[in-house]
Structures are given as structure tokens and as C-alpha cells.
Amino acid sequence: MTSAQSPTAQHEDTSPAPDTAPGADAGPWGELRGRAFAKGHGTGNDFVLLTDPHAELALDAELVTLVCDRHRGIGGDGLIRAVRSEAIPEGRAVLEAAPDAEWFMDYRNNDGSVAEMCGNGVRVFVHYLLQRGLAAVPEGDVLRIGTRAGVKTVARTDSGYAVDMGPWTFLDGDAARSRGSDAVVTAEGLKVPRPALSIGMGNPHTVVALAEGEKLDQLGLHTAPVVRPEPVDGTNVEFVVPADGDDDGVGRVRMRVHERGVGETQSCGTGACAAAAATRFWGGATAPDQWLVQVPGGIVSVTFVPAPDGAEHVVLAGPAVLVADGTFV
Numbered sequence: 001m002t003s004a005q006s007p008t009a010q011h012e013d014t015s016p017a018p019d020t021a022p023g024a025d026a027g028p029w030g031e032l033r034g035r036a037f038a039k040g041h042g043t044g045n046d047f048v049l050l051t052d053p054h055a056e057l058a059l060d061a062e063l064v065t066l067v068c069d070r071h072r073g074i075g076g077d078g079l080i081r082a083v084r085s086e087a088i089p090e091g092r093a094v095l096e097a098a099p100d101a102e103w104f105m106d107y108r109n110n111d112g113s114v115a116e117m118c119g120n121g122v123r124v125f126v127h128y129l130l131q132r133g134l135a136a137v138p139e140g141d142v143l144r145i146g147t148r149a150g151v152k153t154v155a156r157t158d159s160g161y162a163v164d165m166g167p168w169t170f171l172d173g174d175a176a177r178s179r180g181s182d183a184v185v186t187a188e189g190l191k192v193p194r195p196a197l198s199i200g201m202g203n204p205h206t207v208v209a210l211a212e213g214e215k216l217d218q219l220g221l222h223t224a225p226v227v228r229p230e231p232v233d234g235t236n237v238e239f240v241v242p243a244d245g246d247d248d249g250v251g252r253v254r255m256r257v258h259e260r261g262v263g264e265t266q267s268c269g270t271g272a273c274a275a276a277a278a279t280r281f282w283g284g285a286t287a288p289d290q291w292l293v294q295v296p297g298g299i300v301s302v303t304f305v306p307a308p309d310g311a312e313h314v315v316l317a318g319p320a321v322l323v324a325d326g327t328f329v
């Protein structure tokens, strides 16, 4: 007779302690426990925002990844920390150029990596500062904020905010000017590897024009496109196709993006600027200075303007929405 275990037999319970066990209410948040956060987005590129004026939080990659986890955390493409510029070295450098840039946008991708810039994030960041009463923008004036890509100037618009993103640059210099670029991209759904333009918008972007017959919506972006030669610091990759519109002198492109440190997102502000810059470059001297970039999450406007510093700046405009407040428990 087999020795079936008697119902009273004791056995060591090796299952993980349930959340309700005593002492388990410390939660996973560590240094964030008890702190407030907000959730916001710009054309579907979504962020968790929090304020840490004196830079007391370490925010290691593991914690950022948990905060941005859409099942176990709050969920987001990135985390944005509002920190006083004087509280961190990158911010003190910004204050030298712009003493009124009191707040610094500390942007992290949802894999915990630090990125220099976030065009959608800057708009949501400024909206957050204004809604929280942490900053004010007199009517018709601008707010300067610090980022790892320098000082950004932000103005209100009727439908959101316009950010002077600063100058754009070719990342591979003459190759881009002469024959597109030496970068070649392969991705699921591209018929053949495709030459691409590498453009700097404070962070690196690789822009690919789809060929006739290649359908933007059929591209597989659940894995990272392969860029050769491999960019040293990685890259965001945008795929663009011309978009229909009126004959109103405004350029229009449609794009999807696979973001460095995130994956495919609904939108990418710096990516939209890079996509417009590349498409305008490919269009030649008669290409327009104003563009509308359609992304899965909406539409942003990109305008190329001569700047006092002699460079050509890019102005990104679009919406910024705060959707919720919460507390890390």
C-alpha cells in the first residue's frame, strides 16, 4: 500500500511569502516608498514623473525598470525626475549658460538607461512643473529647463507646448551629405537592407525611408532593427513614409519608431525631429521648413528655424497630458 500522505502530515511550506504576510507590506519601492508620482504622455509616449529637488534618490536601473513595468509597476516608456539644476553636476553646467533654468529633466528609458533628451518628455515635464506650481511661465514668455542635451526653451501653444530642441546634426558627417549614409538597417519586413541617415537630436537617431511597396504597418518592430555599422551608443531607429496632405507647403511624413532602451513606442519627439530632418534633406533645397509627423500616438509639428547662433534649430510642438497622480506604497 503506498504511503499516501496523511492529511495531518506536516510539510514545510516553501512557497514564497504571500504579500499579506507580516512584514511583507514594505513593498518593492525601497527609496520611493511613500513618494508621490504622476503619469503623463505626449502623443502616447508615456512617462512616470516624480519630484526630487535635492537629488536624494539613487534611482538605479532596476528600480526604474520596475517603475516602468506595465504589469508590476506603474508602467511607462520612461521615468522623468524633476531635480533642481543646482543639485546635480549636469544641472550646474546648464546653469552657467542659463541661470534661470532652475529645473533639470532627468530622463531615463524604461530599461533604466539614461538618455540625453526626450522631446515628448520635455513637454510633459514642463506641463507637470506648471500644474504642480513648481514653475510659472508669464503669458507670452518661455520657460528654460536643463537637460543632458543642454538648455531647452519651452513656450505654451494653443494645443500644448513648443520646444526649441536646438540644432540637429548629421552623425556621420560627409557620408550623410554625399550619399545618404554608411549606416545600413535591416528589420523584419524590409525587403532589402536599407541605407539610413544618422541624425543627432541630443540623442542618436537612424532614419530609414521605406521603399515603394514596403508597408510601414507591416514592419516587425518587436525586436530591435539591426544597424550596421553598429552605433557605439546605440540608436533610436525611425522608419518613414510620405504622408498625404493638402498642397499647403507643409511637409508630411508618417513614422514608426523603435527606441533605444525602450522598444517600439507610440511616439518619439526627438525621433520625429530626426525623421523630418532626414526627409527634408532627401527632398533637397525646395523641401519645406514646416512638417507634420504622424506617429501611432498622434501628430507632432516640426519646424526648422534659423537661430541667432547661426545654426538651424528644430522646434517641436505637440500636446502634453497628465492622466493620473499616485503614491508608491
Ligand SMILES: N[C@H](CCC[C@H](N)C(=O)O)C(=O)O
Pocket: 045, 109, 114, 115, 116, 117, 118, 119, 120, 121, 203, 204, 236, 259, 260, 261, 262, 265, 267, 268, 269, 270, 271
Ligand atoms: N521618447 C523620447 C526619446 C527617448 C530617447 C531614448 N529612447 C534614447 O535616446 O535612448 C522622445 O520623445 O524624444
